[in-house]
Amino acid sequence: MDLQSYLTLDATAMAELVKMGEVTPKELLELSFQQLEAVNPALNAVTHTRKEKALAEAERMQATDAPFGGVPMLLKNLSQSLQGEPLTSGSQLFMSTVSEHDSNMVKKFREAGFQFIGHTNTPEFGLKNITEPDLHGPTRNPWDSHRSPGGSSGGSAAAVAAGIVPLAGASDGGGSIRIPASFTGLFGLKPTRGRTPVGPGAGRQWQGASIDFVLSRSVRDSAAILDELQIVQPEAAFHTPLFPGSYNEAMPHPFEKPLRIAYNMTSPVGTPVSEEAKYAVEKTVKWMESQGHIVEEKENGVDGIQLMKDYYLMNSGEISSLVGQLEKGIDRAITADDVEIETWVLHQAGKSVSAAEFSASLSSWDSAAAQMAHLHETYDFYITPASAYTAPKVGELTYTRKEQQEMRLRIDEMDKQEQQDLIYDMFLPSLTYTPFTQLANLTGQPAMSVPVHLSDDGLPIGVQVMASKGKENRLLQLAYQLEQSELWITKRPLVQQDKVIR
Numbered sequence: 001m002d003l004q005s006y007l008t009l010d011a012t013a014m015a016e017l018v019k020m021g022e023v024t025p026k027e028l029l030e031l032s033f034q035q036l037e038a039v040n041p042a043l044n045a046v047t048h049t050r051k052e053k054a055l056a057e058a059e060r061m062q063a064t065d066a067p068f069g070g071v072p073m074l075l076k077n078l079s080q081s082l083q084g085e086p087l088t089s090g091s092q093l094f095m096s097t098v099s100e101h102d103s104n105m106v107k108k109f110r111e112a113g114f115q116f117i118g119h120t121n122t123p124e125f126g127l128k129n130i131t132e133p134d135l136h137g138p139t140r141n142p143w144d145s146h147r148s149p150g151g152s153s154g155g156s157a158a159a160v161a162a163g164i165v166p167l168a169g170a171s172d173g174g175g176s177i178r179i180p181a182s183f184t185g186l187f188g189l190k191p192t193r194g195r196t197p198v199g200p201g202a203g204r205q206w207q208g209a210s211i212d213f214v215l216s217r218s219v220r221d222s223a224a225i226l227d228e229l230q231i232v233q234p235e236a237a238f239h240t241p242l243f244p245g246s247y248n249e250a251m252p253h254p255f256e257k258p259l260r261i262a263y264n265m266t267s268p269v270g271t272p273v274s275e276e277a278k279y280a281v282e283k284t285v286k287w288m289e290s291q292g293h294i295v296e297e298k299e300n301g302v303d304g305i306q307l308m309k310d311y312y313l314m315n316s317g318e319i320s321s322l323v324g325q326l327e328k329g330i331d332r333a334i335t336a337d338d339v340e341i342e343t344w345v346l347h348q349a350g351k352s353v354s355a356a357e358f359s360a361s362l363s364s365w366d367s368a369a370a371q372m373a374h375l376h377e378t379y380d381f382y383i384t385p386a387s388a389y390t391a392p393k394v395g396e397l398t399y400t401r402k403e404q405q406e407m408r409l410r411i412d413e414m415d416k417q418e419q420q421d422l423i424y425d426m427f428l429p430s431l432t433y434t435p436f437t438q439l440a441n442l443t444g445q446p447a448m449s450v451p452v453h454l455s456d457d458g459l460p461i462g463v464q465v466m467a468s469k470g471k472e473n474r475l476l477q478l479a480y481q482l483e484q485s486e487l488w489i490t491k492r493p494l495v496q497q498d499k500v501i502r
Contacts, residue, residue, distance in 0.1 A: 006031040007492075010218040011071045011166040011225075015113070018070040025070030025115060026058040032072040032117055036164045039495040042145055045158035047077055047136045048086050049118035058115060066113025067224055073109065074159050074168040077119040078126050078152065079205065079212060080106055090124040090133035093326060093338055104197035104233070105212045109169065112228040120155030120168060124340045125319065126210075129179050129434045130397050131155055134340055138394045141184060142493035143459055147391040150180035150434075156215050157184040162495045167221050173210030174311065175437025178449035182386035182462030185451040185489045186215050187479060189222050192469050193444030194238030196229045204237035207314055207362060209441040219479040223247040226472060238444070240470055251476045259293040261285065262375065263383035268304025268439065271432040276461055277385035280453035284463045285383060287487055300375055300382060302368045302439065308431065310361035311438055312346075312423045317358045319343055320350025341404040342426065345411050349423055352416035369443040376468040381478065384436040386449035386462035397430050436464055446472045450479055452487040460489055 001023050009017075017023045033051055040046050054072075061070060081087045081099035088094040102110065109116070121131050121139045131154025132138035139154045141147040142162040149158040153170035157180030160168050170177045172190040181188025193208050205211070213229070216222045226247045232239050263285050265278045285295045323334050323343075336344045375382060399407070407426065411419060440447035446469070449462035467474050482488055 001027060001031065003031055003034055007035065007163040009166060011068055011073075011216070011221045012218065014071045014166060015068045024058070025061045026055060028070055029054055029058050029072050029115055029117065032165055035162070036117070039142070039162045039164065042140065042495065043142060043158045043162055044137055044139050045120055045155045045162065045164065046074060046118050047088070047121045047155065050085060050116065054115055054117050061115075064113055066111065067228060069113035071114055071166065072117050073114040073165050074118055074120050074156060075106060075109075075116060076122055076153055076156050076169045076171055078122045079103060079171055080119075080169045082106055082116055082119075085119065087119070088135060090122045090126070090135055091339065091343075092135050093334070095135060101200070104199050105169070105229070108197055108229050108231070112225065117165065120153070120159055122153065122155055123151045124343055125322070126152035126171065126173060126176060127315070127319075127342045127346070128152060128397070129175060129430050130392065132394065132398050140394060141391050142495050143184065144391070146393055147459070148183065148394050148397075150183040150391060152176040153215060154180050157181065157186055160184075160186055160215050160217060161493055163492070167214045167216040167225070169212065170215045171205075171210055171212045172441065173206045174441050175434050177213060177215060178386050178437050178447060178462065178464060179434045181215055181449040181451070183391035183460065185460030185493075186217060187219055187222055187451065188215055188449040188462070189213060189226070189472065189475065190440060190447050191226065191472055192240045192446045194236060194240040195226075195472070197231050197233060198236050199233070203235055206318055208238050208444060209311070209314070219251065219476060219483050220248060223251045223476045243470070243473060247473055247476055250473045251480045253477060255477060259288070259380040260378060261288055261293055261295045261381045261383060262298040262300075262379040263295065264297060264299055265385060266299070267388060267435045268302065269308055269431060269435045270305065271388065271435055273385060273388045274390070276390060276453065276455045277388050280461050280463050281383060281385055284452055284482075284487065287485060291481070298379070301371050304435070304439070307364060307368055307442060308438060309420065309424060310364040311442060312427065313353060313357065313361040313420060316346045316350035316420070316423060317353045318350070319346040320353070323347045336408050341399055341407055345407055345423060345426060348411045349416070349419035352419060365442040368439065372439070372443050372445060372466075373468070380467065380474065382466040384464050386436065386464040387434050388436070389433050390455050390457075390459040390461050392433055397433070440466050445469055446475055448475050448479060450482050451489040452482060454489060454491065
């Protein structure tokens with residue numbers, strides 16, 4: 001197999017070729033590293049590789065019935081720990097950290113037959129919708145090297161879009177799978193809360209807002225890996241009943257009757273939405289109408305601004321708790337020089353949050369979940385833009401040193417309400433790009449970004465579809481149908497050597 005052939009294959013096709021003996025796991029690895037070495041200098045998608053170890057493991061790999069036996073993949077440099085390998089979480093505090101064990105998610109990836117070639121770039125602690133950590137530097141979008149692939153799974157998105165691997169580990173705590181999928185023309189599914197493994201050592205991530213999965217180029221890859229990853233963990237805080245069947249087998253089935261679909265293109269926080277994002281939704285719902293489904297424009301009834309404030313309050317409490325744990329581990333106080341501005345502001349604000357306020361913020365998530373459950377009694381899907389704009393430019397959403405210093409000084413002088421207001425204002429420029437995705441994280445619903453539109457300047461932008469809890473099978477059915485339609489983006493970015501070509 002040559003590199004050009006490798007770049008056309010999804011993970012399912014690669015695994016089939018391995019099973020038929022037409023390609024070896026080692027050959028796939030060598031092609032993956034060939035592409036990585038050609039494009040990563042331009043993209044900075046991968047921060048750590050393990051080439052010699054991976055090739056040695058491929059040499060020893062036996063014939064297997066594992067569904068993805070021999071397929072190379074990358075892991076996200078946040079929560080997806082691989083024993084003996086670095087896991088920095090994008091933070092200089094972890095720059096020397098080496099994982100002592102595989103995470104439960106990585107164990108399931110290993111059981112599925114994947115070969116791990118390294119870890120992808122991520123913003124510090126996954127807090128941003130761009131991937132520009134001080135520790136590793138910015139990741140760039142394969143569609144345009146001046147733009148970001150998004151975040152926090154931006155490194156994984158760039159690596160998949162550029163053809164280094166057919167799919168990569170990702171996680172989603174506020175849109176971190178769907179946002180980079182929208183910006184890079186990939187398929188990005190966020191499963192239902194409790195669907196995939198957590199831990200060890202943790203029963204939940206971000207109070208249930210965050211969940212691990214993958215970014216992929218094909219719907220069937222995501223369906224097949226969800227078959228392997230779905231689990232009921234006794235130690236986990238949240239459980240979702242197992243899907244009684246195969247997602248991969250259910251995916252191609254047509255819907256038994258016409259669907260009722262609600263859609264909305266208004267930002268839930270009152271920020272602008274581009275005409276490109278609106279057009280992407282409009283043409284998607286028109287296509288659905290052409291398939292016989294009933295489509296209605298409708299608001300969901302959730303107070304988006306208040307929900308975001310409650311989300312940021314959770315973030316501040318979680319980060320302050322994390323910093324406290326880290327201080328015990330290193331036996332010294334963590335200073336503003338140790339972390340990036342978002343981490344520091346959240347930490348400082350989190351120290352002022354009471355237990356009652358934290359509990360109340362989580363209760364608002366449940367209220368939103370109840371409202372969305374009521375909406376889904378009538379509507380099968382709820383559709384919005386996945387992002388309000390195409391990808392931002394690299395550096396556009398990163399604060400200058402002067403701005404950061406001003407925020408560091410101001411946060412200490414504020415009362416707790418002013419601190420929470422500062423957090424909202426601090427994230428507002430980023431939120432303006434991506435105001436639609438957080439809802440599904442806080443309600444626990446499954447949601448996906450589907451690559452159905454290229455803007456006038458040739459950049460992808462996705463459409464988000466949400467479904468009731470536990471209904472990933474319905475999302476995958478719809479995604480499969482869209483993948484067969486003329487809407488689905490089939491064009492791929494052209495990446496050569498150390499530069500990205502539009």
